[in-house]
Amino acid sequence: MIRVLVAEDMHIVRGALVALLRLEPDIDVVAEVASGLEILPMARQAAADVAVIDIDLPGKDGLTAATELHEQLPGCRTLILTSLGRPGTLRRALDAKVGGFLLKDAPPDRLANAVRGVVAGRRMVDGDLALAAWDSVDCPLTVRELDVLRMTAQGYGTVEIAARLYLSAGTVRNYLTTIVAKLNARNRVDAIRIAQDSGWL
Template sequence: MTIRVLLAEDMHMVRGALVALLGLEEDIDVIAELANGDEIVPAALRHKPDVAVIDIDLAGMDGLTAAGHLQDVMPECRTLILTSLGRPGTFRRALAAGVRGFLLKDAPPSQLAQAIRRVAQGERVVDPDLMVAAWDSGDNPLTERETEVLRLAADGAEVTEIAGRLYLSVGTVRNYLTSAVVKLNARNRLDAVRIAREAGWV
């Protein structure tokens, strides 16, 4: 049986290389190639793939959000996430989105085809080192609001801008940022952003 694959990767050269690689497999057929996360669900509904191979960092809707929407509207299509960064928090978000596989881009090429086959059969495929890191890292200590404030700060927004966007006072925003710094045992706001990013929390 041929496995029908939808591939979403925003870097043209990488996408081309993956399509060429999978084209060498007799039992795998790439039926759709996309660069934008917003196109994933419409294309999946149109082409009816068995497996969607999705990069996390896509233009438009990010890969994990798109994977969650795809799971909602087309649960029979199983999803395999590709990423260059194995962050434990991102991995946990992928599991929550119903993703069946999570593979690092620097894995040997043969692993991708094998992961697609296993995911198509209903198995879960996860990089073992990433699973251990996720197990060891613990849960996000930040509240939803602290995470939201820190995410905006990570994008370069100043305190007054964050306050305006979230309809909070400047003092409240500063309190959330201070709380995040303390909870993450960070030196300052920038260090808190770094720690949260590495954990996949923002």
């Protein structure tokens, strides 16, 4: 029996996912959570084989939680669900070592098959999305630049970002100037839009 944790903050969607998975004779939903912060402790407590994780979760996003699972609980595979079929998002998911990446509008039978594939050690990725990622442009920003831009998008000011990332305020301003230039953006807001539309954030 495949033990599954479902992480989705929208109650109706989570209920539908759980109901679909419980129709399968070889799948047992052993835990449900609504926040990214709950994933690792609950996966550990429930001894989950697979975590089916929405990419956009409160508290901690799905890819960050998937990375933590990969590092701290490698026996639990991850399957990311998203409504955003952007190639950059898929690249981030693969960088996070997720086992699968599935669009929420995929046919219902694909979910159970993806869970089975992931638990068997296969990478389960939506075919159209994989082709789009093949042709997509690589993100020109460094990991640190992405951290700074992500925090800017979340509404943190320069001083707050500096404190959280152990940088000086001047260094953060320099990063933001470099980010705007690299993305050919008009300003920080435009840089955030470009990065989000490309799936880099």
